[in-house]
Structure formats: structure tokens, C-alpha cells
Amino acid sequence: MDLTFSKYRTCQYTGTGRRVGVEYQAEIASAVYGRGIAALITSSAGFAWFGWGIAALRGIPSAMLVAYLLAAAVLMIFAVKALRRGKKMMKSQGASRSEFWQKRRKAFGIVAVLEVVGCSIVLILASVLHRPDWAAVGINLVVGLHFIPLGRIFKSAAYYWVGGLMVAWDILTMTALNSWNPTAAAAMASGLILWAAAIQTLTQSYRSQGW
8 A cells, every 4th residue: 555645744545545634633733732731721720729719718628628739739640641642642743842832922922921911910909009809809800811812822712711701700709799708709719710621621632632
């Protein structure tokens, strides 16, 4: 059975008519790699946010703290495994990680800078207005908004609903939950939302790999 390649990196088995899209396989590998990055980001960010919420509360049961640490560890382990698997797939398909980032670096950099600027403004306003308890809510609002363009950059649908839920929860915290602990309310809810996104992303990643 002969094997021929076109200039479009498409592999064709002559005599059978069967075509194997190498370019398509490379795109799948890039998608798996991207999901690994997304899962690692949402897992670690969820760990940070939920931890901030726990720190804002008092008298947290030890069992809850242990469950929090175990959940974070499990998610991060699976995220790292998915990321490594994506790297291996990209290598086997001849896809370049530098090419992956080259297509996204500029847009990602702009979003990251805007996020830092937004968070800085929130901290300044919280200090000027003497409302440190609203810092978490404001930062969470900025972080939620920054996930929306990331959905387009990394082609991750999870980022859209993550950003939407975080923004919606912030509005709820500033209105209906105003009398409760706003830091704990914003931070813990955001942590759970981010972990839910990590679980969805990991599930999609492993399914696409046939695991």
C-alpha cells in the first residue's frame, strides 16, 4: 500500500481512496493541548479563589479544609496529565507549540494587561472608599469579564459560561447577598465555578483522546 503526501500535509492511501487528514489530526492535538492549559488555569485559579473564600470565614471544619485540598490536588494532577498528553500528541503530529502560542500570544497579552489594570483599579477604589470587603467582588468581576474574550482566543466554550456565571454571581452578591460576607460569597462561588469548568474541560479532553 503506497503512501503519498500533498503540499497541504494531507496523507492519502492510494488504491483504497482512504484519506487521513494529517492537518486535521494536528488540529485535534492542538485542541487537546489547549484544553490541558485551560484545565490547569481553571484548576489553579479555582484553588486560589476558594482558598480566599475559606480564609474570609471563621471556624472552618477540618474535614472541609481537607476536602478542599484533595479536590484541588486531584484536578491539578489530571490537568497536568492532559497537558502532557497534548504535548505528546502535538509532537507525534508534527505540530509546534510555538505556533500554537504565536497565534494567540498578542490577543492573550492584551487581555492579561487589561485584567491587571482592572484589578489594580478595583484595589485602588476599595482602598479610597474604605471598603476592603468589596475587593474580592470587584476583582472577581474583572476576572469574570476577562474569561469571555479568552473563550474566543483559546476556542473554549467553557470560558464563556464561566465568565457569565462569575459576573452574574457578583451582581447577586452586591445586591441580594449584601448583608452577608461578600468576600467569602464571591470567592468561594467563583472557586466552584472554575472547578466546574476544569471538570468539563478535562472530560472533553479525555473523551477526544478516546480515554
